[in-house]
Amino acid sequence: MKVAIVGGGVIGLSMAYELSRRGHDVVVTERERLGRQSSWAGAGVFPASNINTAIHPLEHLEARSDQLHPVWAHDLKQQTGIDNGFQRCGGLHLARTAGEKAALAGGVGEWQRRDFQTVKLSPEELKKRFSALRCAGDESWVAWWLPGEAQVCNPQHLKALVAACQINGVKLLENCGDAELDRNAGDVVGIRIPGRGGETITADAYCITAGAWTQHIVDEVPMVPVRGQMLLYKLDAAPFAAVVNEGSRYLVPRADGHVLFGATIEEAGFDTSTTAHGLANLQQHARDLLPALTEDRLVKSWAGLRPGTFDGFAYIGPLTGSENVFVAAGHFKAGLHLAPATAEAVSDLIEKKQPKIDLRPFAPARAMILP
Ligand SMILES: Cc1cc2nc3c(=O)[nH]c(=O)nc-3n(C[C@H](O)[C@H](O)[C@H](O)COP(=O)(O)OP(=O)(O)OC[C@H]3O[C@@H](n4cnc5c(N)ncnc54)[C@H](O)[C@@H]3O)c2cc1C
Numbered sequence: 001m002k003v004a005i006v007g008g009g010v011i012g013l014s015m016a017y018e019l020s021r022r023g024h025d026v027v028v029t030e031r032e033r034l035g036r037q038s039s040w041a042g043a044g045v046f047p048a049s050n051i052n053t054a055i056h057p058l059e060h061l062e063a064r065s066d067q068l069h070p071v072w073a074h075d076l077k078q079q080t081g082i083d084n085g086f087q088r089c090g091g092l093h094l095a096r097t098a099g100e101k102a103a104l105a106g107g108v109g110e111w112q113r114r115d116f117q118t119v120k121l122s123p124e125e126l127k128k129r130f131s132a133l134r135c136a137g138d139e140s141w142v143a144w145w146l147p148g149e150a151q152v153c154n155p156q157h158l159k160a161l162v163a164a165c166q167i168n169g170v171k172l173l174e175n176c177g178d179a180e181l182d183r184n185a186g187d188v189v190g191i192r193i194p195g196r197g198g199e200t201i202t203a204d205a206y207c208i209t210a211g212a213w214t215q216h217i218v219d220e221v222p223m224v225p226v227r228g229q230m231l232l233y234k235l236d237a238a239p240f241a242a243v244v245n246e247g248s249r250y251l252v253p254r255a256d257g258h259v260l261f262g263a264t265i266e267e268a269g270f271d272t273s274t275t276a277h278g279l280a281n282l283q284q285h286a287r288d289l290l291p292a293l294t295e296d297r298l299v300k301s302w303a304g305l306r307p308g309t310f311d312g313f314a315y316i317g318p319l320t321g322s323e324n325v326f327v328a329a330g331h332f333k334a335g336l337h338l339a340p341a342t343a344e345a346v347s348d349l350i351e352k353k354q355p356k357i358d359l360r361p362f363a364p365a366r367a368m369i370l371p
Pocket residue numbers: 006007008009010011012029030031032033034035036037038039040041042043044045046177178179180209210211212213214216217227228229230262263303304305306307328329330331332333334335336337338
């Protein structure tokens with residue numbers, strides 16, 4: 001079967017990887033460079049999950065991705081030689097204010113309901129395991145340890161996906177401008193690519209994976225771009241392996257001493273620039289949490305657009321009234337995590353197989369209720 005994919009972020013590349021492994025003939029058309037938008041800008045943190053206690057389809061999507069990530073990391077390395085940095089590094093969750101403590105208590109209750117492994121750390125244990133943190137040993141902080149959290153080095157993951165797609169014979173078209181659907185009396189009959197002289201690609205199935213820009217291609221699915229600014233530091237060595245979370249802020253140490261600190265949550269349209277205020281605020285929080293993150297250790301900063309939806313669920317499924325046009329977009333803060341299970345489910349739909357996950361909460365058609 002021939003499948004044409006619009007948008008080469010982690011979702012489009014994961015779709016191409018999965019479909020090409022199943023023997024399909026795949027073409028991806030990307031407006032700019034492959035994997036340089038939200039998927040590059042993100043942190044690559046994966047929350048804990050548990051397939052045995054998953055109830056809601058979103059919990060199943062999370063848990064299935066959690067199963068697939070180590071397998072994909074292994075297979076991608078075997079095939080391409082690129083290590084995507086996947087590691088089950090665990091996550092430390094901290095709270096200092098009354099509000100943060102209440103929110104963390106709620107989070108712990110939910111993790112325990114889902115039977116995730118959770119460990120409360122005493123001030124002494126926190127000091128022993130995370131001596132580099134400013135709060136180490138401070139009795140006024142609350143600390144919980146979640147061994148199930150993981151991380152991937154997303155730029156490496158994207159490189160590995162591109163390399164694997166190339167090996168599998170996927171046709172990757174970069175710098176092609178804004179692709180559009182070619183419709184005939186409502187039916188999609190091809191994808192028009194301006195960067196290739198207006199050439200139209202025809203296929204048996206089409207998949208729209210254009211992240212925050214998806215609504216520009218199919219206006220049936222409203223999207224909200226939510227900007228996240230991020231800092232990158234370089235220390236001589238990783239202070240610890242775990243992801244550290246406090247409220248909406250997090251610190252992600254990479255094995256080579258790089259440390260990511262993020263992220264802001266802002267509605268600023270499609271503007272991907274950073275702001276002096278946003279960066280200053282992040283820098284202050286970063287130093288406050290890990291004193292080693294001084295200004296002279298700052299390497300660079302950037303911003304990316306999380307693809308948000310009106311109800312917080314991604315759009316995963318066929319476009320309303322269509323049997324061969326699929327949408328996989330709107331994964332907001334979790335697209336790097338949810339990409340493998342999304343790719344598996346949409347590939348099943350394209351092959352007219354029953355997906356492992358109940359996709360009804362993700363149906364693009366639900367947006368039709370909106371005024
Ligand atoms: C600061 C930040 C931190 C994050 N942290 C995490 C995290 O820790 N864990 C996690 O799982 N997720 C995280 N995310 C979210 C995650 O990055 C996104 O959910 C995910 O990258 C979305 O992938 P995507 O492929 O849908 O979008 P994108 O990566 O944005 O890709 C869409 C692609 O489509 C292309 N495109 C758009 N329109 C067209 C067109 N008309 N024709 C052709 N191509 C087009 C774009 O150029 C782009 O390359 C974070 C995001 C941000 C911004």
